[in-house]
Amino acid sequence: MLEIKNLHAVIDGNEVLKGLNLKVNAGEIHAIMGPNGSGKSSLASVLAGREEFEVTDGDVTYKGQDLLDMDPEIRARDGVFMAFQYPVEIPGVSNISFLKTAVNEVREHQKLEPLSARDFLKRTREMQELVQFDSALANRSLNEGFSGGEKKRNEIFQMAMLDPTLAILDETDSGLDIDALRIVADGVNKLHSKDKAFIIITHYQRLLDYIVPDFVHVLNDGQIVRSGDKNLALELEEKGYDWLKKEPVTS
Amino acid sequence: MLAQIDVEFREQILNDYQGVSECQVCDKPDYLVPIREVAFSFFQESGFPTLKNEDWKYTPVKRYLNEPFEVDQEDTNTIAPADAPYFGKQLPGYKIVMINGRFDPEQSELPDSSQCTIAPIIDVLREPTVKERLSKSRNYGANPFLAMNTALFTKGIYIHIPKNVKIDHPIHLVHYAGGEQKQFNITKNIFVVEEGGEAEIIESYYHSGHAPVSFRNSATEILVEPNATLHHIKLQKAHSNLRMVEHTEVEQKQDSLYNNYTFTLPGMNFVRNNLNLDINGSNIESHMYGLYLTNENQLVDNHTLVNHREPDCESNQLYKGILTDRSRAVFNGKVYVHSIAQKTNAFQQNNNILFSDDAAIYSKPQLEIFADDVKCSHGSTIGQLDDEALFYLRARGLSKADAQSMLVNAFAFDVTEKLVDEEIKAMLNEEIDKVMTGVIS
Numbered sequence: 001m002l003e004i005k006n007l008h009a010v011i012d013g014n015e016v017l018k019g020l021n022l023k024v025n026a027g028e029i030h031a032i033m034g035p036n037g038s039g040k041s042s043l044a045s046v047l048a049g050r051e052e053f054e055v056t057d058g059d060v061t062y063k064g065q066d067l068l069d070m071d072p073e074i075r076a077r078d079g080v081f082m083a084f085q086y087p088v089e090i091p092g093v094s095n096i097s098f099l100k101t102a103v104n105e106v107r108e109h110q111k112l113e114p115l116s117a118r119d120f121l122k123r124t125r126e127m128q129e130l131v132q133f134d135s136a137l138a139n140r141s142l143n144e145g146f147s148g149g150e151k152k153r154n155e156i157f158q159m160a161m162l163d164p165t166l167a168i169l170d171e172t173d174s175g176l177d178i179d180a181l182r183i184v185a186d187g188v189n190k191l192h193s194k195d196k197a198f199i200i201i202t203h204y205q206r207l208l209d210y211i212v213p214d215f216v217h218v219l220n221d222g223q224i225v226r227s228g229d230k231n232l233a234l235e236l237e238e239k240g241y242d243w244l245k246k247e248p249v250t251s
Numbered sequence: 252m253l254a255q256i257d258v259e260f261r262e263q264i265l266n267d268y269q270g271v272s273e274c275q276v277c278d279k280p281d282y283l284v285p286i287r288e289v290a291f292s293f294f295q296e297s298g299f300p301t302l303k304n305e306d307w308k309y310t311p312v313k314r315y316l317n318e319p320f321e322v323d324q325e326d327t328n329t330i331a332p333a334d335a336p337y338f339g340k341q342l343p344g345y346k347i348v349m350i351n352g353r354f355d356p357e358q359s360e361l362p363d364s365s366q367c368t369i370a371p372i373i374d375v376l377r378e379p380t381v382k383e384r385l386s387k388s389r390n391y392g393a394n395p396f397l398a399m400n401t402a403l404f405t406k407g408i409y410i411h412i413p414k415n416v417k418i419d420h421p422i423h424l425v426h427y428a429g430g431e432q433k434q435f436n437i438t439k440n441i442f443v444v445e446e447g448g449e450a451e452i453i454e455s456y457y458h459s460g461h462a463p464v465s466f467r468n469s470a471t472e473i474l475v476e477p478n479a480t481l482h483h484i485k486l487q488k489a490h491s492n493l494r495m496v497e498h499t500e501v502e503q504k505q506d507s508l509y510n511n512y513t514f515t516l517p518g519m520n521f522v523r524n525n526l527n528l529d530i531n532g533s534n535i536e537s538h539m540y541g542l543y544l545t546n547e548n549q550l551v552d553n554h555t556l557v558n559h560r561e562p563d564c565e566s567n568q569l570y571k572g573i574l575t576d577r578s579r580a581v582f583n584g585k586v587y588v589h590s591i592a593q594k595t596n597a598f599q600q601n602n603n604i605l606f607s608d609d610a611a612i613y614s615k616p617q618l619e620i621f622a623d624d625v626k627c628s629h630g631s632t633i634g635q636l637d638d639e640a641l642f643y644l645r646a647r648g649l650s651k652a653d654a655q656s657m658l659v660n661a662f663a664f665d666v667t668e669k670l671v672d673e674e675i676k677a678m679l680n681e682e683i684d685k686v687m688t689g690v691i692s
Contacts, residue, residue, distance in 0.1 A: 048646050076648035088643045092661025092668075098644070101657075105648040141661075158647065 001026045001197050002067075002166055006058035008222075009046050016042040018222035019058070024166070027194040031208055031233060032201045034219035035241040040201045041085055043219070044170040047199075048082035049075050062166065076102075077109035079165030083155035083172045090142040095154070096124065098142055099161055106162055127160040131187040149180040156187040167191075168199045173207040185210030205237035218244055260435070263322040267403050277405065280376050282386060291402035293391045299399075306393040309581045309613040310552045315494045315521045318464055320435035323352075323405065331358055331427040337457035338488040338516070338682070342674055344421035344453065351428055352406035352438030352469070366418055367450075372407035372439050380443045381409060384472040389500065394525060396496045400470040404439035407469075412479075415447040421672070423453045426469075428493050429462030440471040444479040444507075451482040451672065456519070458493035467495035475507040477532065483509065484675060485524075488516040488682075491547070498525040505532030505561070511539045512670060513553065514679060517546040517686055527556040530592075533563045541570035542666040542679075544686055545578035545610075552581035559592040559622075566596075571666050572603040573659060574610035575690050581613045586629070590621040599629040604636060604662060606690060652691045659687045 002024040009017040016039050024030055034040050046053050047060070049072030060067040067075060090098075103123075104114040115123065128135055133153050143151050152172050159167055169188070173181055188198060188211050200211060208216070208230060216232040217224045218241070225244055226232065236244075268291050271277070272284075299316055300307035331348050347369065348358040354371045361369055368375075375381050391398035412418060428436065444450055458465055475481050485497070503509050515522050528537055543551045557566045572580045582601045603612045616629040636658050644654035663683045670676040 050642060071651075072642065072645040073648050073650055073654075076646055082646055084643065084646075088637070088640050090637075090640050090643070090658070090661060092664040093644075093657055098647070098649075098657065101653065102644075102647040102649060105650070105653075109648070162647065 001063060003061045004058070005060075007046070007055065007060060008057035009042060010054045010056050011042065011052055015056070016053075016222055017046065020219075020223055022217065022224065024197045024199060026197055028215065029192065029198045029200065029211060029213045031213035031216045032199060032219055033203070033205075033216060033233065033236060036203070038219045039222040040203075040219050041170055042222075044082055044085075044168050044199075044201055047080065047168055048072060073105070074109075076162070077106050081159050081162055081164035081167045083152070083159060083167065083169045085170040085172075085174070087143050087151040087155055089144045089146070091144045093142045095138050095140055095142045099124075099158060102158075103161055123161065127157060130190055131156045131160055132183050133157040148175040149177065152176055152184060153180065156184050160187060160191055165195065166197050166199070168201065170201050171203060172200075173202050173204065181207060182210060205233045208233045220244060259319045260316070260322075263320065263435075264399070264403070267322045271403055271405060278373065278376050280382070282382055283376060286385060287402050290391065290398045294395055294398040294402055297391070297395045297398070300395050304393070304395075306554060306583070309579070310523060310550065312496075312521075312523075316466065318433050320466060321432045322435045323403065323437055324430070324432065324434065329430055331355065331425070331457075332459070333358075335427065335457050335459065337425055337455045339423065339453060339455040339486045339675070339678070341678070342421065342423060342453065344423045344451075347408060347422060347424045349408060349424060349426045349438070351430060351434055351436040351465070352426075352467070354406070354408050362418060362420070362422065366416055367413065368409070368411040370409045372409050372441060373405055375409045378409070380411065380474065381441055384441050384443075384474060387472070387500070387502075394498055396468050397470050397498045400437050400439060400468050400498065403437050404470070406437065407439035407441070409440070410442045410452070412444045412448040412450045414445040416445075417449040418451070421451040421453050423455065425455045425457060426467065428456070428458045428465040428467055428489070430465070431462070433463045434465045436465065436467050438467070438469045440469070442471065442473045442481065444475050444481045446476045447478050448476070449480040451484070453484045453486065453675070455486050456489040456493060456495075458490040460490035460492055462492065464492045464494065467493065467497070469495065470498040471500070473499065473501040473509070475501065475503045475509050477504045478506040479504075480508045481510070482512075482671065484512045484670070484672070486514055486675070487522055488514075488518045491518060491520040493519045494521040495519065496523045496525075500527050500529070502529040502531055503535045503537060506534045507532070508536045509538075513541045515541075515543040515545070515551045516682060517544065517549065520548065521550050523552040523554070525554045525556075528558065528566065530557065530559045530564045530566060531561060533561045535561070535564040537564075537566040538669070539566070539568040539570075540666050540669045542572075542663055543570075543580050544573045544663065544683060545580055546575045546686070546690070547578060548576070549578040550580070551578070553583070554581075555584040557586045557597065559586070559588045559595045559597060562591065562593045562595065564592065564595055566598070568599040569666060569669070570601045571662060572601070572612055573606060573663065573687075574603065574612055575606040577607070577609040579611045579613075582631070583615045583617075584629070585617045586619070586627065588618075588620040588622050588625055588627060593622050593624045595622060595625040595627065597625065597627045601631045602662070603633045604659070605633065655691045656684070656687050659691075660684060
């Protein structure tokens with residue numbers, strides 16, 4: 001589904017991705033871990049299409065197409081979803097009417113009829129329940145005055161509504177208490193299917209107690225320095241990242 | 252001196268003053284004669300404001316006045332075209348038709364006279380409330396147009412809401428402008444809401460565009476008495492051939508509420524609003540909401556002044572601007588909190604988005620506080636749309652144009668949502684959407 005080859009990216013003159021390779025197949029959950037500044041969020045930003053990042057080398061293929069050539073909204077309509085690490089507050093834009101526009105943009109792109117008001121409402125209710133997102137919040141301005149946990153849950157709610165093929169969760173677990181973490185994880189597990197893939201970027205192992213990844217990759221200095229199964233995450237939890245930084249790339 | 256304007260126009264003004272002061276059939280109550288004299292001699296001395304006047308520093312009025320205007324020529328034959336599509340036409344309510352400042356009862360749809368008094372200003376000069384309003388000392392230095400207005404006015408409307416009367420529908424003033432000649436019209440309005448009364452007054456403007464340029468010099472004196480409420484909504488959208496200075500003085504008494512909403516949309520090439528609030532009692536609430544959405548070479552200037560003279564009051568100003576093309580806007584807001592006015596809450600905010608490299612905004616929020624137990628804040632921002640918010644919306648599948656339009660509407664919505672009147676709110680949101688769709692796509 002997604003193939004990243006030798007990806008190099010620069011922001012403000014600093015190279016943040018230095019030859020990153022990753023292959024994600026449908027149905028897989030990949031966890032990307034790594035210390036601060038290793039390039040985790042840069043990877044998410046490049047995949048979502050942030051214009052501040054300049055890709056200087058390498059390519060990214062998504063469903064057989066050149067992902068880097070697509071505008072952010074086209075990526076979204078084609079099923080790429082990024083849950084933001086810091087969701088923005090947009091006063092005056094209603095959460096629900098924004099989401100309705102987004103859902104119908106995605107559907108139009110996928111040659112589906114727009115959802116009727118009633119179907120949209122029905123789907124909203126189902127998904128709110130699925131991710132335990134308070135309907136009072138759904139009707140407020142987008143993220144305005146939401147707590148950190150509410151913002152993250154709103155990301156998962158939007159993900160549920162947009163039903164992406166490839167979801168990238170950029171440190172969605174950071175700043176969440178254990179209950180919110182469990183709700184977010186439950187949401188991901190319920191949405192996961194054999195057609196969908198997840199890339200879960202996280203600093204800590206604890207989210208992986210609830211979402212079991214097929215692969216764990218460790219990112220350091222803009223490259224994946226080690227890949228393994230879920231046991232790698234446990235090993236990291238125990239030893240920290242320093243032992244990997246010192247070792248040469250072996251994979 | 253008046254030297255800076257067209258010679259004919261200058262003569263017109265002098266003639267007009269002579270006409271007003273020597274008029275045989277006009278009512279000239281004793282109290283008014285010296286008031287007019289003082290105002291006129293001031294105006295003769297100062298002339299129209301230049302850029303040297305601090306309150307007109309960014310507002311070159313000369314370029315809007317440099318025409319051979321005819322001042323307040325009798326035009327009683329002019330009638331308002333019934334099908335004129337003024338902005339706000341679909342709104343329900345009573346209608347007061349004003350033609351170049353002159354009240355036209357024939358075309359108006361007035362409330363029952365038991366509800367309130369509506370009369371041409373010139374017929375009610377001896378009313379105590381009118382006398383009281385007109386006798387108020389005003390700062391002509393900052394407002395030379397007001398001096399001219401007071402010296403020369405013969406037209407305008409008086410609206411009086413009696414004690415404890417709540418007007419059942421909005422009163423909609425429709426100001427038609429234009430004539431055969433280039434017109435300069437002076438109009439003086441007085442609104443009085445007596446104790447416990449309540450009203451909503453809407454103002455709309457119309458110029459056909461076929462008629463030559465018109466300049467409107469309007470001054471409105473408002474008194475909101477104890478426990479009374481006035482919602483005052485200006486829908487400033489008309490053809491570019493209309494230019495105007497609208498001066499509004501509001502005095503509020505204890506426990507009263509005054510809400511002013513001033514919306515200025517693309518059209519008129521020059522609009523200057525002065526809104527001065529005198530908070531003259533305790534437990535008063537005042538809200539001033541402004542939205543200016545400007546295009547082409549429009550100049551829109553909002554000057555506000557709030558005087559907190561008594562304790563325990565709240566005033567709140569929110570002015571937002573969206574500027575496109577070569578348009579310019581000015582926001583100058585002043586809040587004085589006098590030393591006696593403890594427990595004052597006074598807020599003032601001006602936010603602007605520039606949509607073009609050629610647009611300009613001059614923003615100056617000012618607070619002067621002489622009391623020590625108050626909550627006051629002021630602020631001003633000038634910027635572009637938030638890139639982070641734009642990316643967020645695009646990352647969810649919205650096109651760049653849709654995302655921009657959504658953000659601009661959200662920015663403006665902050666002001667429109669304050670409207671209690673749902674119909675006006677919907678009308679404005681639709682209009683903003685329409686204008687911005689043209690700008691963005």
